[in-house]
Amino acid sequence: MEMLAHLADGFALSLSPLNLMVITLGVTIGLFVGAMPGLGSVNGVAILLPLTFLVPPASAIMFLGALYYGAMYGGAISSILLGIPGASTAVATTFDGRPMAQQGKAGLALIAAAVGSFVGGTISVILFTLFAQPLADIALAFGPAEEFALVLLAFTTFVGLGGDDVAKTIVMIAFGLVLSTVGLDLISGQPRLIFFDLPGFYSGISFLVLAIGVYGIGEILWTLETTRGRAQVMTARIGVKDLWTGIKLLRHSLRTMTVGSLLGFFVGLLPAAGATPASLMSYGMAKTFSKKPETFGKGAIDGVVAPETANNAASTGSLMPMLTLGIPGSPTTALLLGGMVMWGLMPGPMLFIEEPDFVWGLISSLYTANAFAVIVNLALIPLFVYALRMPLSILAAMVIVLCIVGGYAPDQRLHDVWLIAAFGIGGYLLRKLHYPLAPLVLALVLGPLMEKAFRQALIAAQGDAMTFIERPLSATFLVVAGLFLLLPLAQAIRHRKTPTEPANGSAGA
Amino acid sequence: MLTSLRTQAAAAACALAVAVTAPSAQAADWEPHKPIEMVIMAGQGGGADRLARFFQSLIQKHDLTNMPVLPVNKGGGSGAEALRYMKDNAGDAHKVMATLNSYYTTPLRQDIGVDIETFTPIARMAVDTFVLWVNADSDIHTLDEFVTAVKEADGSWKMGGTGTGQEDSLVTAMLEQEFGIKFTYVPFDGGGTVAKNLVGGHIDSTVNNPSEQLPFFRAGKSRPIATFTEARLEPLPDVPTMTELGHDLTYGMQRSFVGAPGMPADAQQYYIDLFTKVSESEEWQEYAASEALDTKLLTGDALQEYFLKERATHAKILGIN
Incomplete structure (x- = not known):
């Protein structure tokens, strides 16, 4: 009850005219920042942080929180329309969002993304409200061994199942893992795999660069080849009625949304992870449990819903370790943390006790920001879809420019632009040879997390690998990971049986 | 997408307008005539980055410069990227770099062709303790x-x-x-x-x-x-120092600003005055007290002397001659 009273006070604060204005502005700016490839919530928050001195701290954090939220919604837009991830958190959305757009279902994909984001955001704010403090202890219970087991679990959801060739999936994961080891080693500080002694490799390969290359440039090369350069006008159109039909269609995705929200929230809670791994894991889960896993990667609506619910849920989840432990779960929350320090607030276990107005104001504003974001987003969908109707000759050039700008902007290094070009050509060739690209991106995102956690756990245990099995949480994850690995095997056996049965039947007749 | 650019442009224009119309209170003869780049030796979101951006926001809040200050992260190779960048921009009066201890450890550990003795010392804002x-x-x-x-x-x-x-x-x-x-x-x-x-x-x-x-x-x-300090820390008054316990173990992490090699002397003076004002601001002193930072300001030659002494100490700890 005390919590409800706190929340009511929070709403009284977040629904004041100034704060409503601040939230609307934050959501709208966030939507566009998120939609621009190369500009993500990190850049948006970094650019606008100093301006927040103009308003009181509570309004400032609401503004940045709303911007963070808006960017999560916005990231999906260019992933779907152009096949370029608008932000790192929307990489998984390109897997099925882009194929949907090519089939003329861009509007439906955007609706799925917006509604999924709303559901993910809302469920996770509710969880946040109910369990903020007890859940902080869960984050603490996660040591390196648990992190490793969890990431391994994420990998196993991607191996096998569906239409993909298991051997090719494993090859792509291995290749992604190799790419993830480039750069300075965390433990020894030694440079690893510095190709051609290029200094640009010292800071490693950003998975955003890889994703923009294989999905952005690779996609355009592929489209040019398949259409032989003939101008192709997409017929996507959308009216208010289609909006409603789209929303109704999503009732089939309720399970995916629930799983995505819960998974996203819990992964977001962990200081090491954040929204990008959460969205990829959710995609893997959705595919594993789908009745039609072979449709994933070819325009499955659940393939859009899953990552989008998870990344919004995770963005809320990652506010928790920031507020209760003072540990940012993502680069953006690290900046938010810096902002709070600037406003004279001390994040940490005492924040909920010492600054209840601030904390509950922020939590209540997340409900409001979510509602505003989905409305603004749905309202703009017809406009976004309209943009797709331009001829390919213009669209292709625009996509390539956006890819280059998007790859250059985050770190301002020309090295990354060359890498994008190389990955683009490589991705196109791999696609021609029918290698799945999603596991490659997944491995580059999760590889560093997994390697680090694995080595930290082993160092702490004096090299004794039993540490992974002796710790109950870690052991649980490993068992589940083992089941996921065996699942495709079991399904393969079942699939083999099904076609043989009628054959037997006919033989007997 | 256009709106986003427009919003940003408008925000930038506002910031510029505020900066331009603010009365100039600088004593030095030299004044920046284009935006000042604040190079950060670490990636976005870390402790060094947060502190550098905090200084930037203080400069902006108090209108201490006639030109905007733009933070740029160059964290590659434990700060090697930032060090090279400053060296390659020798003589540039519109670039300052926020340092941490990798300012001396990185050139000691890897040969990146940088001698910090040639850099222009500006101000040591704080020493963080352990x-x-x-x-x-x-x-x-x-x-x-x-x-x-x-x-x-x-x-x-x-x-x-x-x-x-x-x-x-x-x-x-x-x-x-x-x-x-x-x-x-x-x-x-x-x-x-x-x-x-x-x-x-x-x-x-x-x-x-x-x-x-x-x-x-x-x-x-x-x-x-x-x-690991000489005197007890204010937020931890009951905790003994290593020195009290009879062990000569002190170590600090400095947070300073330096200019590129060959920065003109009047520009150096301008930045010394600027960061002295930042250091005296109430917000900074309050923040530093809550984080147990030592805010004794060192500028110019005194800072250079401190850097060289620290470099020698680190060479010894790292076992490099």
Whole structure:
């Protein structure tokens, strides 16, 4: 009850005219920042942080929180329309969002993304409200061994199942893992795999660069080849009625949304992870449990819903370790943390006790920001879809420019632009040879997390690998990971049986 | 997408307008005539980045410059990227760099063709301190108990840190040398993660900065054993210093600003005046007190002397001649 009273006070604060204005502005700016490839919530928050001195701290954090939220919604837009991830958190959305757009279902994909984001955001704010403090202890219970087991679990959801060739999936994961080891080693500080002694490799390969290359440039090369350069006008159109039909269609995705929200929230809670791994894991889960896993990667609506619910849920989840432990779960929350320090607030276990107005104001504003974001987003969908109707000759050039700008902007290094070009050509060739690209991106995102956690756990245990099995949480994850690995095997056996049965039947007749 | 650009342009224009119309209060003859780049030797979101952006926002809030200050992260190769960048822009009066201890350790550890003696010293804003911490559930209350426990663990005592060559690993090495003990050093991403792992019971001790552990300390989850400082720290008045306990173990992490090699003397003076004003601001002093930072300001030649002394000390700790 005390919590409800706190929340009511929070709403009284977040629904004041100034704060409503601040939230609307934050959501709208966030939507566009998120939609621009190369500009993500990190850049948006970094650019606008100093301006927040103009308003009181509570309004400032609401503004940045709303911007963070808006960017999560916005990231999906260019992933779907152009096949370029608008932000790192929307990489998984390109897997099925882009194929949907090519089939003329861009509007439906955007609706799925917006509604999924709303559901993910809302469920996770509710969880946040109910369990903020007890859940902080869960984050603490996660040591390196648990992190490793969890990431391994994420990998196993991607191996096998569906239409993909298991051997090719494993090859792509291995290749992604190799790419993830480039750069300075965390433990020894030694440079690893510095190709051609290029200094640009010292800071490693950003998975955003890889994703923009294989999905952005690779996609355009592929489209040019398949259409032989003939101008192709997409017929996507959308009216208010289609909006409603789209929303109704999503009732089939309720399970995916629930799983995505819960998974996203819990992964977001962990200081090491954040929204990008959460969205990829959710995609893997959705595919594993789908009745039609072979449709994933070819325009499955659940393939859009899953990552989008998870990344919004995770963005809320990652506010928790920031507020209760003072540990940012993502680069953006690290900046938010810096902002709070600037406003004279001390994040940490005492924040909920010492600054209840601030904390509950922020939590209540997340409900409001979510509602505003989905409305603004749905309202703009017809406009976004309209943009797709331009001829390919213009669209292709625009996509390539956006890819280059998007790859250059985050770190301002020309090295990354060359890498994008190389990955683009490589991705196109791999696609021609029918290698799945999603596991490659997944491995580059999760590889560093997994390697680090694995080595930290082993160092702490004096090299004794039993540490992974002796710790109950870690052991649980490993068992589940083992089941996921065996699942495709079991399904393969079942699939083999099904076609043989009628054959037997006919033989007997 | 156009709107986003427009909004940003408008925001930038506003910031410019504010900066331009602000009355100039500078005493030096030189004034910047284009935006000032603030190069940060670390990636976005870390402690060094947060502090640099905090300074930038203070400059902006108090209208201390006639031109905007733009933070740029160049964190590659433990700051090697930033050091090279400043060297390659020798003589540029519109670039300042926010430093941490990798300012001297990185050129010592790798040959990147940079001699920090040629850089232009501006101001040392703060020195961050180090404290030895254990989990509040542990039986250890004193340094002697700590040393005994580490000895008994026979090399399996888990000390958390942020990576070999980082400041805390040097402090750890100093402890090992002083007491003839051996730790298992477990590296993590950043000080915050190290602090969390101590409180979560995944490691046995840390040498976190006070700012990283104070929130947990106030919540009763971690316990300070001794500080690596000469005098006791204000937020931890009951915690003895290593010096008091008879061990000559002090170590600090400086947060300073330097200019490119060959920065004109009047520009150097301009930045010294600028950062002196920032240092005197109420917000900074308040923040520094809450984070237990030593804010004794060093500028110009005195700072250069400090840098060279620190470089020699680090060469010794790292075993480089």
